[in-house]
Amino acid sequence: MTASPMLPFDDRGFAYGDGVFETVLLRDGEPILWDYHRARLRRGCEVLGIPMPSDAALEATWHTADPGERLPQQEVLKIVLTRGSGGRGYAPPLTPFPRLLSHRMPFTPNFSRWSEGIHVCICDLRLAQQPRLAGIKHLNRLENVLARREWQREDIAEGLLADQQNNVVEATSMNVFWQQDGAFWTPPLTQCGVAGTLREALLSHKLIAVAPLPLSELCRIERLWVGNSVQGIWPVVALVTHDGQVQKRWTRPTSDVLQAAGHRLLGFAA
Missing domain, CATH: 3.30.470.10 (Aminotransferase class 4, branched-chain amino acid transferase, N-terminal domain)
Known part of the structure; x- marks a missing residue:
């Protein structure tokens, strides 16, 4: 070595x-x-x-x-x-x-994104499915590069990536989490995507569970977040088009249970 x-x-x-x-x-x-x-x-x-x-x-x-x-x-x-x-x-x-x-x-960290939330868009690019590479963080990240080129607006913080079947997989540099019926969920990463370490820690502590999220259901979920082990967890307050037109808004509550749990794992002060 x-x-x-x-x-x-x-x-x-x-x-x-x-x-x-x-x-x-x-x-x-x-x-x-x-x-x-x-x-x-x-x-x-x-x-x-x-x-x-x-x-x-x-x-x-x-x-x-x-x-x-x-x-x-x-x-x-x-x-x-x-x-x-x-x-x-x-x-x-x-x-x-x-x-x-x-x-x-x-x-x-970007504290304003913790407290104010972010806008995200849906990327046009669809992730290729290669189960042998799913989950690992290999050096070929061209899909993420192409996806990140899709928007230039500073008010859009992240882009959501879906697979060939139009299921949400991840964001360009973060994992995706959502709330439905009071429970917290994250998409499966068996065919593509990167298994983030914060996501793994949340799963290990049984704070989240795995379930598919079709793009067609995205606007019906109760709440949405993106997060990773460096930036922490950002609540999503709006889904927008590439040019900034709002498609869906989510309310930012005063108490964020998922963000608090993730930030405790990362050692960030509450």
């Missing part, structure tokens, strides 16, 4: 998206929901056939050389693992030498 700040031209992650990554919230230099991030990284390595980095190598990505160094209270750590170099064309090397890279930067 090699660590390098530079990516050579023949790296397979650069050439083919042959690798996985994690985006981790650090608080006072320590990773939040790390067990879930490590588990997803391991699943991705197993699917792609890339050796899993040692715990020591992963921990080195957030440990500092100076234990007395003053760190930002909150940071974002991005870990990228590629298969490394070698092989011929798409054929991977028989003995891979993975390349582990990382970068960290200070982070401040």
Whole structure:
């Protein structure tokens, strides 16, 4: 396992998206929901056939050389693992030498989106279905890039992505949650989509359950949220078209049980 700040031209992650990554919230230099991030990284390595980095190598990505160094209270750590170099064309090397890279930067949540809620649109792009890749956070995110290009309005914070059968799967960079009949739900991710670590934690604590959400039912649900393990949970207050025309509004209540539960898991103050 090699660590390098530079990516050579023949790296397979650069050439083919042959690798996985994690985006981790650090608080006072320590990773939040790390067990879930490590588990997803391991699943991705197993699917792609890339050796899993040692715990020591992963921990080195957030440990500092100076234990007395003053760190930002909150940071974002991005870990990228590629298969490394070698092989011929798409054929991977028989003995891979993975390349582990990382970068960290200070982070401040968008508090206004927590309190005021956001507008979302429905993306025209439909996600391809590939069960072998479903759930993992592999390096080929071109669908998300194309979907994010669909709107430029600053008042639209996220776009919802559906599959080939017009079932809601996720947002461009977040998972989707909704409330119906007093219960909290999230779409299944067996065919496509990324299994976010905050979503996994909410499922593990039995705070949400899995159910399909057809686009045709979206305007009938009681409430809607998007969220991930870095930004926390944003309540959706309006579904809009790409040009900002409102299709559906949801009331923002004074008490948000799902957001409070998710933010406790992330260590955000209530």
